[in-house]
Each structure stands twice: as C-alpha cells, then as structure tokens.
Amino acid sequence: MxxxxxxxxxxxxxxxxxxxxxxxxxxxxxxxxxxxxxxxxxxxxxxxxxxxxxxxxxxxxxxxxxxxxxxxxxxxxxxxxxxxxxxxxxxxxxxxxxxxxxxxxxxxxxxxxxxxxxxxxxxxxxxxxxxxxxxxxxxxxxxxxxxxxxxxxxxxxxxxxxxxxxxxxxxxxxxxxxxxxxxxxxxxxxxxxxxxxxxxxxxxxxxxxxxxxxxxxxxxxxxxxxxxxxxxxxxxxGRRIEAQFPERLPGTEPGEVRLKVAGGGNAWIDGIDLEVRAGEIVGLAGLQGSGRTEIAEAVFGIAPFTRGSLEVDGKPMRITKPRKAIAAGIALVTEDRKAQGLALWQSVRANARMVLDANARVHSRRRLARVSELLAGLDLVARGEDQEVRFLSGGNQQKVVVAKWLAAEPGVIVLDEPTRGIDVGAKHKLYTVIRELAAEGLAVLLIASELIEVIGLADRIVVLHDGRIAGELPAGATEQQVMAYATGRGPE
Amino acid sequence: MTRVRELLVRATNPTATVFVLLVLVFAGVFAMNPGFFEGPSLMAFLKQAAPLVILAAGQYFVIVSGNFDLSVGALVGAQVVIAARLIDGEESRTVPVLIVMALFGIAVGLVNGLITTALKVQSFITTLGMLLVLYGAIRLWTGGAPTGSLSEAFRTPGRLGIENVPVLGQIPWALLIMIAVGAGSVLLMRTRFGRILMAAGDNERAAALSGARVGTARTIAFILSGLSATVAGVLIGGFAGVSAQVGDGLEFTVITAVVLGGVVLGGGRGSVLAAMAGALVIEALFTLFNQMALPSTLRPAVQGAIIIAAVAYAARRRTRPVPTTATATPTPS
Known part of the structure; x- marks a missing residue:
C-alpha cells in the first residue's frame, strides 16, 4: 500500500x-x-x-x-x-x-x-x-x-x-x-x-x-x-545543458606567474609551494581538513602564512590581513556565503559594491559604474538592485558575492566551494564565468569538495593531504588518481 | 488584491510604521487641542523636541553598527555642568568653551569606541560604565550643586530663533540645527562610510572580509554619538538652564525613540530618518499626556512598554515567512 x-x-x-x-x-x-x-x-x-x-x-x-x-x-x-x-x-x-x-x-x-x-x-x-x-x-x-x-x-x-x-x-x-x-x-x-x-x-x-x-x-x-x-x-x-563543464575558451594560455607561494606554512599547513599563472585555473583538492580552506585563508591574510614567501605579480608581499590582500589584487569568495560573504539585510547593490566601499585603494568611479553591468553579466535574477539579498535564492546570492569581488578587478581570485548549495543552472553559469575570468588573464585558485568540479574545470590539480601538498595532477586526471593522493596513498 | 497586500506589507514595515504612528499621535494631539498646529505652538514643540531628535541621530549610528550608547544622558549632563563652570557668566568664553565641549564629546566617544572595539568589551557594559563614571564625576566635581552660569550667547541656540516670521512667529535655532543634523546624517548614511557602518552591523564578518575597517567605523559611530550629545547639551542647557540632572534618563528615552523608529537592536537595519521620527513620536506622545493631564511620572512606564512592544513587533516580523514576488526566485529554506 x-x-x-x-x-x-x-x-x-x-x-x-x-x-x-x-x-x-x-x-x-x-x-x-x-x-x-x-x-x-x-x-x-x-x-x-x-x-x-x-x-x-x-x-x-x-x-x-x-x-x-x-x-x-x-x-x-x-x-x-x-x-x-x-x-x-x-x-x-x-x-x-x-x-x-x-x-x-x-x-x-x-x-x-x-x-x-x-x-x-x-x-x-x-x-x-x-x-x-x-x-x-x-x-x-x-x-x-x-x-x-x-x-x-x-x-x-x-x-x-x-x-x-x-x-x-x-x-x-x-x-x-x-x-x-x-x-x-x-x-x-x-x-x-x-x-x-x-x-x-x-x-x-x-x-x-x-x-x-x-x-x-x-x-x-x-x-x-x-x-x-x-x-x-x-x-x-527545463532545458538541456549540453556539457556540464564549459570548454576552455580559445586563446587562454597560461601567462606570467601571478600568485606564487614558496615554502608557505602556519599552524595548519606546511611546505606549500604553489604557482598560479595568468589565465590558469588551479584546482585545490583534498579531503575535509586537508588544508584547502587554510591555504585560501593564508593567501587572503585571514590566518596568514608565518613561514615562507608569497609573491603577487612578481612582487614579494606580506599579507597579514584581508585589506592587504585586497590591495594586492587578491579576491576570496568564501566557503560560507551567508556567514562570511553577504550582509543579508542589505540590498543587492550595497553588497555588490561592498569591497569598493570598504577599500579606498580599489575604489573608483569607473569600477562603481561597472557594478550593474557585472550583475547583469552574471544573469542575476532579482526584483531589482534594491532587493535585499536575503530574498534571493542561493545561486543568486552567490552571484552577488562573485560580483562584489569582480568589481574590484582582482588579478588573483580564490574560490572556496563556489557552488555549494546552489542550483544546477547557477552552477553552470559560474563554471562559465570561471572560464571567462581565466580567459581575461586572472589567476584562478579553485577549491571544491566535489571532485568532478575540480577535474572538470582545473588546468592543474594540486592535491592536499594533512596540511601538505601530496601531489600534483594535470587536467584530465581521474577521480581515482586524486583520491589516491588525497588519502595519502601516493600516486596510483 | 496584491496591491492592497503590498501596501499592507509596506505599512507594517517597521521603518514605515513610525511615520504612521507619528500621524496618529499628532491626530490625537490635534483632537485634544486643535490650536497645537498653529505656528507658534508648533514651533515651541519642535524647539523642545530638537535635542531628543539630535540624540536619536547620534544613537542611530551606534545602534545600526551593532552597539549601544548608554552614556549619552550622563554626557549631556556633564556637558551642561562643564559649560556653566567654565563660562561662569563670561560672554567672551563662549566659543572656547564650545570647542572644549566638542573635544570632550569626541573624547568620550573615542574612549567608548576603543574600549568596545579594541578591548572587545560589550558596548552595553562599556557605555554603562561610562555613564556611571560621568555621573559620579559630575557629582564629585560639583559637590551636588553645579556652580557657575551660562553666557547669553551660549543660551541663544537653545532659547532663541529668527523672530517675527509671518505665521510661525519664531523659527527656533534649535529647529534649524535639528534640520541640519538630520540632513547631515541622511547624507552621511549615503556615503561609503554609511554603507560600511550598516554592513558592519548586519554581518561583521562579511564586512571585515571585504576589507572594511569595522572597528574604526564603529568607533567613529561612538564619536558621532558623543558629538550629538554635545549639541543636545548645548540646546538643553540653553533651554532649561543649569542643573546636574538635565541628562538623567535621556539614554533610555533616546533608545526608545530609535527602536520605535524601527531600527533593529543588533544593527544593520533601519533608517536614520525613521529614528529621528521616533524621537518626534515620543515627544508628541508626552505632549499628548500633558494635554490629557496625565502625570509625567507615567513616562518611564510608557517608555518601557514602548521599547518592549517595538522590539517584539520587529521580532514578530522577522519570524514570519519571507514574502517574495513571482519574478524573484522564492527563497527555499
């Protein structure tokens, strides 16, 4: 029955x-x-x-x-x-x-x-x-x-x-x-x-x-x-998404090194050597607690590196807080958009211009004028820019977070679980945007729990285990290869 | 049907509610005393209300950024006493003393702000402490009864105005200062600083990760509150004369006003205009009580009831299902 x-x-x-x-x-x-x-x-x-x-x-x-x-x-x-x-x-x-x-x-x-x-x-x-x-x-x-x-x-x-x-x-x-x-x-x-x-x-x-x-x-x-x-x-x-992950855009070739970490470490991670070039999408894979988010937080100055060196566009930097990271041209789309990314009771516009408002060094009239364009380019569905972001769906909220960072025109963008809890349509849009950003010459560092995502998007995959880099794999690696490193078993 | 609903949603939005309340209370006042809206009596009302409205603007900055300032009442009292003691009837000392008072207001705000943001003491405790320190200091310094007296020039903003205006009679300086403070506050909230202050009250972490100097913005909010208490002190001193008790209880009246304006305790929501309208509602309500010959000792009880009711009303709204429109994707969870 x-x-x-x-x-x-x-x-x-x-x-x-x-x-x-x-x-x-x-x-x-x-x-x-x-x-x-x-x-x-x-x-x-x-x-x-x-x-x-x-x-x-x-x-x-x-x-x-x-x-x-x-x-x-x-x-x-x-x-x-x-x-x-x-x-x-x-x-x-x-x-x-x-x-x-x-x-x-x-x-x-x-x-x-x-x-x-x-x-x-x-x-x-x-x-x-x-x-x-x-x-x-x-x-x-x-x-x-x-x-x-x-x-x-x-x-x-x-x-x-x-x-x-x-x-x-x-x-x-x-x-x-x-x-x-x-x-x-x-x-x-x-x-x-x-x-x-x-x-x-x-x-x-x-x-x-x-x-x-x-x-x-x-x-x-x-x-x-x-x-x-x-x-x-x-x-x-309601429509067919042809391929789940968009193809790499023509003419996207890795250029100069935009982000370089050598021997980076702090209380959670150690011996991190990492390079991300212009136009390159580098995936960070690893199990929960392997140090993926910790690398993002160290690069962005939330929990800074206490050892090693960090260079942005060839210039050595000491990034000790988010403000410095932003001034150096680094953006971080955080893992938890409600707790860390958005002021939920504020409007779409207020959120999208938050980084510009907060940082005199990246604020400019030209960038401010581009915010609406950015939101439209992300296919944001909202009643208007005055709508409070708490009324938006998860996917649209995430688009506002992404817009807020793109408004600052960063050279390096770190995306920590950018598609967590968002719907298929918004996911696909974000994948496309990530590809476009790389094509525009940004260095992209992508963190995702869903291995398919890292495999489908990244040009290189850096696998972490226990706070250290366990191995590196080229685009087109299999889930088994990634998991072998992630679980500390070494190469398959 | 949808339009009616939408209108209803808008009218019950806490920010809009205060303006509806303002109309209702004024209607009550008018019913009791139709003469109230004649120029001179309306001007007298606004002159009396100006200090509270100015304090509400200052308190708004602090509340919207996620804090409280309980020290404003004691600061108003301290400023009046300081003015009387330092001026001591000498006209020539007016301007220097005003400068000293402004610096003192800034200093109190700065200390409140630094203790709250740098030492991470909850603002409720910081400013309660400041209230007691100022209160005690006034008593200690004056030995209970303030000495000295204010100069005529000092009393002018609180007492006088542009005279012989047709219909209105006198346009009080206090009203003009109140309008200037109001306009300045509205403009300030539209600047980058204003938006960061709001964002800091809404989600401190998100603001900080966006590179905002949350602690600095909040400290500036305390300084603005200290300055608003200074301006209010000048007006109250001018209007009511010297007494060590002038500021007593003002902090609660002003918080009641701001909350009545739909500004949510905890920060991130509400408009400065509504906060100032909240102050007008309170003053109008007290006027209504006077007209109804209710004892003024009723005021604290009414204020207490208003604070609880306003916060409960705001909380109720928050727990209701989120209204969305068909074009926007309805929020799932």
Missing part, C-alpha cells in the same frame, strides 16, 4: 504561489529523491509534509488515511520525521536525552536514565552505529553524529517516513559513506526516506524514484533506473 500520497498541493506566501497542484507519492521502504533548482518548491513541500506550513489546497494521505497537519508535532505523531539542515537538537543534552526528548521513560516518577540509555543503544545498534555513546553530549559531536542522533530520534518515535533536506551538505566524504549505510538499513526496515539533494551522484547512488519540481510545479516522477543524469538535469532546468 502506498505510504504517502500528496495530491494537488497548492501553497502561496503573501499571494505569491510557491507550489501549484503538486503530487507526490512515496511507497514504504522507498528512497525517494525530491529534486529541482533552488526555489522550485522542494523545501516548502517538505515543510508542508512536516506540519511546519499548511497547504492552501490539496490532500495528504498517510497509509491510506487522510491527514492534515497544522503543527510539526502532529506530523511527528503520524510517523513523519524530518532532518532539516539545522538540527533540532539540544546541544547541552546527551544523545539519549535528545532521542527521548519529551518521551523520557519513567520509573517511580523519575526519569529512568538506564532504560533511556539502553533503548538508545538498541536503536543505534539497529542502525549499525557502534561509535556513538548514548551518554555523549550532543554539542560535542561531529555534524555526522548529530545527524545520526536525529535519525535515531526519528526511528525511536516510530517514524515510517524520514525527510532529509541536503543531509550531506556538511558531511566529509567518509561520513557520507556512513549515511549511505544508514539509509540502506532504514530501507531494509521498511522506513521510507524523502531525500532532497543537489548532488546528482547521491541521487543516483541512493534513490529508487525521483520527483522533479520546477517553479512550484511537478515536472515528472520517474524510477531512477529509467533516467540518465543528463536527462534529469534537463528536466530540472
């Missing part, structure tokens, strides 16, 4: 339709992907299912029974659990306390801690997790373990359906494997998973069915076996 049937779901916020007559059916034990560009309505649909929002029209049947949630607790009691990007865990409590929050086993009126720990251990064992003590304080756990705690909590509440919103966004590669295993076990137990992700690889690895939304409407719902990744992307963006 069908576990979940949502039919004809409509939802509008303040008169703006976000979902229109969307259908979604999920079978027991099925891993069902919900995909679409940012703003397609995935999160809203999930939140309706979780009782956070209430649909304006349409019906929801759970196990054949019509339900209507007006509060998350009702959804929970009906067997729908959600693991959102921000966890609903209390950091000061233990794993066991979080799993049983509000339903603590009691003995003579007191909380029965032993029973609570035992039950939690049983649930965790069921999930095949053996390295998570029920007495550990949640705040001290890794993101992956917190996620497991959320899933354990959902299971112990008797959930039949667990919604996961971008569950791998904050996980390291090894932890993603762990999640794969976990989802496999859920499936064996007949628990269905509704899986929202931008990562195509995960969708094809994990999911049985895929439902595609675009602009709040249902595009298609197909079995994973019946669709190719290219066709899926075409359905998501």
């Amino acid at each position: 069908t576990l979940l049937a949502m039919r004809g779901i409509d939802k509008a916020f303040l008169g703006v339709p976000v979902l229109s007559s969307v259908d979604l059916t999920v079978e027991p034990g099925e891993v069902h992907a919900l995909v679409g560009e940012n703003g397609a309505g995935k999160s809203t649909l999930m939140k309706i299912l979780a009782g956070v929002h209430t649909a304006d029209a349409g019906t929801i049947e759970l196990g054949g029974r019509a339900v209507s949630f007006t509060h998350p607790l009702q959804a929970q009691q009906a067997g729908v659990a959600s693991v959102f990007q921000e966890f609903n865990l209390l950091p000061e409590l233990t794993v066991a306390e979080n799993v049983h929050l509000g339903r603590e086993p009691r003995r003579r009126g007191m909380i029965d801690r032993r029973a609570m720990a035992e039950r939690t251990a049983a649930v965790l064992a069921d999930l095949g997790v053996d390295d998570l003590p029920p007495q550990a304080k949640v705040g001290s756990l890794s993101v992956a373990h917190q996620q497991i705690t959320e899933i354990a909590k959902a299971l112990s509440q008797g959930a039949d359906l667990i919604c996961m919103d971008e569950p791998t966004a904050a996980l390291a590669d090894a932890e993603v494997e762990l999640l794969y295993g976990l989802i496999g076990r859920l499936r064996e137990r007949g628990v269905a998973v509704l899986y929202v992700s931008h990562r195509l690889k995960e969708i094809f690895d994990l999911c049985d069915r895929i439902t595609v939304l675009k602009d709040g409407r249902l595009v298609d719902s197909v079995a994973t076996a019946d669709i190719t990744p290219d066709d899926l992307v075409a359905k998501m963006v």
Whole structure:
C-alpha cells in the first residue's frame, strides 16, 4: 500500500504561489529523491509534509488515511520525521536525552536514565552505529553524529517516513559513506526516506524514484533506473545543458606567474609551494581538513602564512590581513556565503559594491559604474538592485558575492566551494564565468569538495593531504588518481 | 488584491510604521487641542523636541553598527555642568568653551569606541560604565550643586530663533540645527562610510572580509554619538538652564525613540530618518499626556512598554515567512 500520497498541493506566501497542484507519492521502504533548482518548491513541500506550513489546497494521505497537519508535532505523531539542515537538537543534552526528548521513560516518577540509555543503544545498534555513546553530549559531536542522533530520534518515535533536506551538505566524504549505510538499513526496515539533494551522484547512488519540481510545479516522477543524469538535469532546468563543464575558451594560455607561494606554512599547513599563472585555473583538492580552506585563508591574510614567501605579480608581499590582500589584487569568495560573504539585510547593490566601499585603494568611479553591468553579466535574477539579498535564492546570492569581488578587478581570485548549495543552472553559469575570468588573464585558485568540479574545470590539480601538498595532477586526471593522493596513498 | 497586500506589507514595515504612528499621535494631539498646529505652538514643540531628535541621530549610528550608547544622558549632563563652570557668566568664553565641549564629546566617544572595539568589551557594559563614571564625576566635581552660569550667547541656540516670521512667529535655532543634523546624517548614511557602518552591523564578518575597517567605523559611530550629545547639551542647557540632572534618563528615552523608529537592536537595519521620527513620536506622545493631564511620572512606564512592544513587533516580523514576488526566485529554506 502506498505510504504517502500528496495530491494537488497548492501553497502561496503573501499571494505569491510557491507550489501549484503538486503530487507526490512515496511507497514504504522507498528512497525517494525530491529534486529541482533552488526555489522550485522542494523545501516548502517538505515543510508542508512536516506540519511546519499548511497547504492552501490539496490532500495528504498517510497509509491510506487522510491527514492534515497544522503543527510539526502532529506530523511527528503520524510517523513523519524530518532532518532539516539545522538540527533540532539540544546541544547541552546527551544523545539519549535528545532521542527521548519529551518521551523520557519513567520509573517511580523519575526519569529512568538506564532504560533511556539502553533503548538508545538498541536503536543505534539497529542502525549499525557502534561509535556513538548514548551518554555523549550532543554539542560535542561531529555534524555526522548529530545527524545520526536525529535519525535515531526519528526511528525511536516510530517514524515510517524520514525527510532529509541536503543531509550531506556538511558531511566529509567518509561520513557520507556512513549515511549511505544508514539509509540502506532504514530501507531494509521498511522506513521510507524523502531525500532532497543537489548532488546528482547521491541521487543516483541512493534513490529508487525521483520527483522533479520546477517553479512550484511537478515536472515528472520517474524510477531512477529509467533516467540518465543528463536527462534529469534537463528536466530540472527545463532545458538541456549540453556539457556540464564549459570548454576552455580559445586563446587562454597560461601567462606570467601571478600568485606564487614558496615554502608557505602556519599552524595548519606546511611546505606549500604553489604557482598560479595568468589565465590558469588551479584546482585545490583534498579531503575535509586537508588544508584547502587554510591555504585560501593564508593567501587572503585571514590566518596568514608565518613561514615562507608569497609573491603577487612578481612582487614579494606580506599579507597579514584581508585589506592587504585586497590591495594586492587578491579576491576570496568564501566557503560560507551567508556567514562570511553577504550582509543579508542589505540590498543587492550595497553588497555588490561592498569591497569598493570598504577599500579606498580599489575604489573608483569607473569600477562603481561597472557594478550593474557585472550583475547583469552574471544573469542575476532579482526584483531589482534594491532587493535585499536575503530574498534571493542561493545561486543568486552567490552571484552577488562573485560580483562584489569582480568589481574590484582582482588579478588573483580564490574560490572556496563556489557552488555549494546552489542550483544546477547557477552552477553552470559560474563554471562559465570561471572560464571567462581565466580567459581575461586572472589567476584562478579553485577549491571544491566535489571532485568532478575540480577535474572538470582545473588546468592543474594540486592535491592536499594533512596540511601538505601530496601531489600534483594535470587536467584530465581521474577521480581515482586524486583520491589516491588525497588519502595519502601516493600516486596510483 | 496584491496591491492592497503590498501596501499592507509596506505599512507594517517597521521603518514605515513610525511615520504612521507619528500621524496618529499628532491626530490625537490635534483632537485634544486643535490650536497645537498653529505656528507658534508648533514651533515651541519642535524647539523642545530638537535635542531628543539630535540624540536619536547620534544613537542611530551606534545602534545600526551593532552597539549601544548608554552614556549619552550622563554626557549631556556633564556637558551642561562643564559649560556653566567654565563660562561662569563670561560672554567672551563662549566659543572656547564650545570647542572644549566638542573635544570632550569626541573624547568620550573615542574612549567608548576603543574600549568596545579594541578591548572587545560589550558596548552595553562599556557605555554603562561610562555613564556611571560621568555621573559620579559630575557629582564629585560639583559637590551636588553645579556652580557657575551660562553666557547669553551660549543660551541663544537653545532659547532663541529668527523672530517675527509671518505665521510661525519664531523659527527656533534649535529647529534649524535639528534640520541640519538630520540632513547631515541622511547624507552621511549615503556615503561609503554609511554603507560600511550598516554592513558592519548586519554581518561583521562579511564586512571585515571585504576589507572594511569595522572597528574604526564603529568607533567613529561612538564619536558621532558623543558629538550629538554635545549639541543636545548645548540646546538643553540653553533651554532649561543649569542643573546636574538635565541628562538623567535621556539614554533610555533616546533608545526608545530609535527602536520605535524601527531600527533593529543588533544593527544593520533601519533608517536614520525613521529614528529621528521616533524621537518626534515620543515627544508628541508626552505632549499628548500633558494635554490629557496625565502625570509625567507615567513616562518611564510608557517608555518601557514602548521599547518592549517595538522590539517584539520587529521580532514578530522577522519570524514570519519571507514574502517574495513571482519574478524573484522564492527563497527555499
């Protein structure tokens, strides 16, 4: 019997339709992907299912029974659990306390801690997790373990359906494997998973069915076996993206060395020798914690190099803070655009000119006049330059961040995870822009967790392991070659 | 339908709300006393309101950059006492003493700013400390009762104006100074400095990574607040004369005014014009209370209620779903 049937779901916020007559059916034990560009309505649909929002029209049947949630607790009691990007865990409590929050086993009126720990251990064992003590304080756990705690909590509440919103966004590669295993076990137990992700690889690895939304409407719902990744992307963006990565533009030849680090090191990284030439895209690959971001931060003066030398366009520099990096012509698109890149309550324009406003040495009327042109060139979708950036989708927010740096006309641009959490269309646009920047003679240093991205774009790949450079690979290297260096095994 | 909704969204935007409130309170005043809007009485009201409006502009800079300045009331008191003591009735000392006061205002702002930004002491604590230091220093220096007296020239801006203007009677200097401060503040917020100040209050990290000197900008905001307290001190001293108590409680009135103007505590949001309008609303409200013959001892309670209500109103708006339009991609999470 069908576990979940949502039919004809409509939802509008303040008169703006976000979902229109969307259908979604999920079978027991099925891993069902919900995909679409940012703003397609995935999160809203999930939140309706979780009782956070209430649909304006349409019906929801759970196990054949019509339900209507007006509060998350009702959804929970009906067997729908959600693991959102921000966890609903209390950091000061233990794993066991979080799993049983509000339903603590009691003995003579007191909380029965032993029973609570035992039950939690049983649930965790069921999930095949053996390295998570029920007495550990949640705040001290890794993101992956917190996620497991959320899933354990959902299971112990008797959930039949667990919604996961971008569950791998904050996980390291090894932890993603762990999640794969976990989802496999859920499936064996007949628990269905509704899986929202931008990562195509995960969708094809994990999911049985895929439902595609675009602009709040249902595009298609197909079995994973019946669709190719290219066709899926075409359905998501409504057009076919011919090649995922644009070709190198003609006439892009590596020129002079623009950024040179020799023997660079600080508390996190050591012995970094790195050269990036004009027109060159150098990829930095490595596992989480291998020192990729630390190199970006050292070059940009956030956590400067304490050893070695750094040259920009042949001139030795001591870059001890971001202001100096900016004055030297270096730009850094940071990893976390909301926390580090944008002033969310300010307008598109204010954000896009922030670097010019803040640095007298790069400010000029001519550059200021170019800001609108830059935004348009990035295909920014916004109501206008006066719109506050918090209203934009992730992809459009990222375009504002990129515009803010390009406005300063840097010679070296460092991009740390530039496509994290943004939709396929915006990703493709950014890839094209990165190519164009190289063609204009910028030196590009690209950091990305998704290996395909580094492999698809970079002219050279520098692989890091444990804070040091483990090896260097030419364009066209395989994932296996990169991983061999990244895991410290040496060349394949 | 959508237009009505859009209008509603705009009117309930905290910045716009204050102007709606201003109209409502003025309507109330008018209902109680139709004569209020005749030239002379309106001018008298504005003359009295000017110091608070000027303080609101100064406080706005500090709040929008992500801090508080609780020391302004004590600074106003200190400035009046300093003026009386140093001038001591001598007309010729007016200008030098005004310069000394300006330097003192700048110094207090600078100290507030440096302690907050360089020593990373929360501004709430820094300026509360400054409040107590100034308060104590005034008491110590004057022995409880201020000595000396102000010169006529010193009292002119607070008391006098351009006389014999048709319809209006007198255009007070205080009003002109208030307009000048207001215009200057609006212009300042449109400069690069203004935008960096705003960005620093919104997202300090993003501003700093964009190369902004966040600490410097915030320190300048404290200095502007110190200067606004100096100007307010000159006007209040001129208007009300010398007393060590003139500034007492002003810091709370002015923060109430700024918050009422929809400026969000924590920074990054709100306009300086709305903050100044907030000050006018408070003054008009007090006028209304006078007309209704309510005791003035009610004021602190009303201010307290307004602060809580205004912040709660702003917080409520923030937790509501984000309105977007069809052309913009709706925000997912």
